[in-house]
Amino acid sequence: MSKMLDYRRLRFIRVVSVRWRRRLTFLLGGLAVGASAVALAKLADWAQQAFALLLSESRYAALMVTPLGFALSVYLTISFFPNSQGSGIPQAIAARQLTEHAARERLVSIRIAIGKVLLTLLGLLCGASAGREGPTVQVGASVMFALGRMSPRRQPGLILAGAAAGVAAAFNTPLAGIVFGIEEMSRAYETRTSSLVIGAVIAAGLTSLALVGNYDYFGSSSTMLRNGTDWLAVPLCGIAGGLAGGAFSRLLIEVARGLPGRLGPLTKQYPLPFAAICGLGVALCGLASGDMVYGTGYAQVKSALETGSPLPQDFGVLKLAATALSAISGIPGGIFSPSLAVGAGIGTNVADLFSGAPLGAFMLLGMVSYFAGVVQAPITAFVIVTEMTDNHAMVVPLMAAALIAQATSRLLCPEGIYHALAKGFLAAHTAEAPAQRSPST
Template sequence: MSLALSARNKRRIRITSSRWQRRGIFLLGGVGVGCAAVALAKLADLAQVAFADLLSISRYIALLITPIGFGLSIFLTRRFFPNAQGSGIPQAIAARQLTDQTAREALVSMRIAIGKILLTLLGLLCGASVGREGPTVQVGASIMFALGRFSPRRQPGLILAGAAAGVAAAFNTPLAGIVFGIEEMSRAYETRTSSLIIAAVIAAGLTSLALMGNYAYFGTSVMALRSGYDWLAIPLCGVIGGGLGGLFSRVVIAMARGFANPLGRGIKRFPVAFATVCGLAVAITGILSGDTIYGTGYSQVRAALETGTPLPGSFGILKLIATTFASISGIPGGIFAPSLAVGAGFGSDVASLFPGSSVAAIMLLGMVSYFAGVVQAPITAFVIVTEMTDNHTMVVPLMTAAMIAYATSRLVCREGIYHALAAGYHSDGLGAKSRTV
């Protein structure tokens, strides 16, 4: 009897110890992701300031620096950090779905995390229209994978938690981090790991708050649609944003898969040269925009939202062109922030059709619509825009615009961009060396 009780107690202690160890890994990983997100955010700002300083010498210096930077980024990625290209979210999705340990490690590892940070900063330093939020997702997944590499059974949950924590810490949007994990990363609600994922998001969020303070990414505002007439902007933004977002996704997916014609074979054979040409296209676009489309687009959009002043009429289309070239080049960098900037530009254009309306409110509709059209994750889209502006009066309009944009985007592009790109990594987890995007 006493021996049976003793055995039972030992088993209980082992189970309890295992549970606390699992919780500790998620919490420790969340803190690590939060620190990495803050470090990348600070360094990204410095990189963009450094590029602006170079432009102050001569705005035409971009014609030299940007193409060279793109070519160098692709060379370093392929030579030293394969599978660090693009936003990094497709790699995190694929790593979570793979079962082979070696294949997972080829997509999320500390080596890739370091490369991702360095090469994303290089992209911003040379004026690429990329963001840091997608890379933070891959970095977060890599940190969690490293902590749980000796426990393969827990790795899918750890990768999911790292990705969600990355979004939460990058934007200071904890709810969006959780929703992103459910809607985009897993496309299902997992009861077994949900509490641990939330714990990781909280840990990352608290770390970010401790280091950077509480803030709304695009500032705090109470902007709203003023009349029934203004509400016509909702379906208009939804259709335009969703259509353009779907078109962007379709182009990026097609370029990633490659073409069988001579041009497609040439791009695959000479990726550094192709990236250099894309960099030149971004530099030309930047000069045409008056140097407004380089980098994330954060400062331009925040200033427009806070003052309620329209963005330049060409900002949306030129930012879209620059982001497209940056994305198809394959350089490491995300599309979250640039997509929001593109949407703000088109929202500003739509606002000109509604005299007397709140320009900032319609810009928000454009942001959520284009973003939902690109990622085809409407819940994540309206939650993230709501949290980033600390504006709850626009929840229903943003929700509606996101759903219209999602439906429109599906007519243009049947696949969500992240999952379509992730499919290219499923076969062996190593094939991305030869991928363009």
């Protein structure tokens, strides 16, 4: 009898220990992801300020610095940090779907996280139209995956938690982080890991609050639609943003899969010259815009929302072009913030069609519409814009615009960009697996 009691006691202690080690892994991971997100945000601001200082000396310096910087970034990506290109969200999605530990480690690891941070900063330092939020997702997934070695069981829930915590800490939007994890990363509600994911998001959010304080990403906005006529902007922005977002996503997916004809093989065979050409295109967009489309676009949109000053008429188009060129070049960098900036430009253009339109409200509609058109995740789109602006008066029109944009986007791009690109990483793993299993010759 005493031996049976001792066995049960030891078994109980072992089970409790495993559970608490698991929970501790998620909480420590959340703290680490929050600190990483804040560090990347600060460094990204400094990188953009350094590039702005260069432009203050000579606007035309971008014609040399940006192409060379793009080529250098792609060289370092290929040579030292493979699978760190792009936003990083497709890699995190693909890693969740893989079952082999080694296969996941090729997509999310501390080595890739370090490369992601360094090369994202390099892109911003040379004027890329890129964001830091997507890279924060891959960094968060990588940190969580590495900490998973402490856990008795290696779980895909760690990658999901790291990605959700990355979004929450990058934007100071905890609800958006959770919604992003459910809608975009997993596309399902997993009751088994939901409390652990929320715990990681809370830990990341508290870390961000402790380091930089409480803030709204784009400031606090109380703007709202005034009357029935203003509500016509909801379908207009939804359709315009959805079409533009769908076209953008379709372009990135087609380039990733390989353009038809001779152009596709050439871009794969000569990635450095192709990156330099894309960098030159970004520099030309920058010159045409008066140096407004470089970087994340955060400063321009925040200023327009706070002051009520309209963005230039060509801002949305040039920002979209610069972001597309940055994304297809192969450099590490996200599309979150640039997409919101493009959407703000679209909202500004739609506002010109209305007399005395509330510019801020139209910009928010454009932001959520274009973002929903790109990622085809409408709930994440309106939640993230609502949280970033602390504007709850616009929830209903933002929801409607996001749903219209998603439906419109699917006319041009049947699948969301992140999951479509994730299939490319999964296909690459499938192609590598037989070669690794076959005997060497």
